[in-house]
Amino acid sequence: MHAYDESIADRLRAVLDGMDAERVALNYDRDDVVADSLSHGLFLRLRESLPDREFVPSGDLVRRLRGAKSETEFERIRRAAEATEELLQTAAATWTPETTEREFVDFLHERMRERGLDSAWAWDYCPTVHMGDREVGHTLPADHTVDEGDLLHVDFGVRREGYAADIQRLWVRGGASEGLRAAFRDVRAAIDAGHGALAAGAVGHEVDTAARAELTDRGWPAFEHAFGHQVGRAAHDVHESSALVSQSERAAF
Known part of the structure; x- marks a missing residue:
């Protein structure tokens, strides 16, 4: 970690000179939000501070880094998947023909709160539940129920120990x-x-x-x-995540 008092420019140049770094990968990318968190203003400041350096997008580097999971990461993903599967089976076991999409979602949210689990994507849309023949997609729950012979579709994942799962399951009411x-x-x-x-x-x-x-x-x-897609720190890892560098971390590099 390298601190600075006033301007980052001199200290940053010194560090890069010490590394003999002529090319600098920055957290911007046209296609992948996991590598695209640098604001335009900070980009302009870096360009003014390092006019002799070549800037390149960090997308390929980040994808290689995030795409290779350690055994510890694999184990955390497994545990997130196990928790997701357990909750899904519990919710399905308590389902009745009168259960609505909203009630199914509320049941899972309550179990998640009890266990201190976060959602793998936006809370309001996780789980995504479709009952009957309405269009499948990332939609909010409604008051639909499952008629005889129709499907219960659930897209669900929890985040546990910083790692996410993403599982879809289908059930049919009665005979298929x-x-x-x-x-x-x-x-x-x-x-x-x-x-x-x-x-x-x-x-x-x-x-x-x-x-x-x-x-x-x-x-x-x-x-x-x-x-398919990767899972990891995000439900769609290497595609969806929070900013790579927080505002506080930018003050010390």
């Missing part, structure tokens, strides 16, 4: 129709195909392609989102 069973088999086959392509060092788009091809080969249109 043959069409629903066929759709389930096709989706499961796509998941299995992606899992089969997943290995240490695998490239994400290749895993996505394996799952996508399995689904389209079965007559379904290609889905308009990624097959």
Whole structure:
């Protein structure tokens, strides 16, 4: 840590000279908010302070850093996933045909408060609950219930020890129709195909392609989102997070 009294410019230049650093990666990125927290004003100040340095976006560096998880991080993610799964099963076990989306959400929020767990994304939208045939997406809960043969869909994750989980689950009330069973088999086959392509060092788009091809080969249109995403400090790690450097940390580097 290097403190400064008045201007950061002289001390910053001295540190960079000591490192023989001609290129400086800053926390800005056109495409990834996880690396894009530098304000325009601070960027201008840095450019004035370091006119002889080349600035580059830090997105690639941050993605490599955040993408490689330590065993401690893996364990924290597992514990967050276990807590999420336990709460989901508890909520499903207490569900009745009269339970509304709002009541389902309130039940999970109450259990989270009891255990001191935070939500993996915005509290009001976590969990996201859809009952019946209304459009699925990140929406607020309403007074819908589940009719016979309809689905209960929950998108949910908790943040525990600073790490997040992101799990979706579907339940059907009563017996599932043959069409629903066929759709389930096709989706499961796509998941299995992606899992089969997943290995240490695998490239994400290749895993996505394996799952996508399995689904389209079965007559379904290609889905308009990624097959999966990272979890970690954020529910969509390397895509969503708070600023990398807090205001207080900028005063000492």
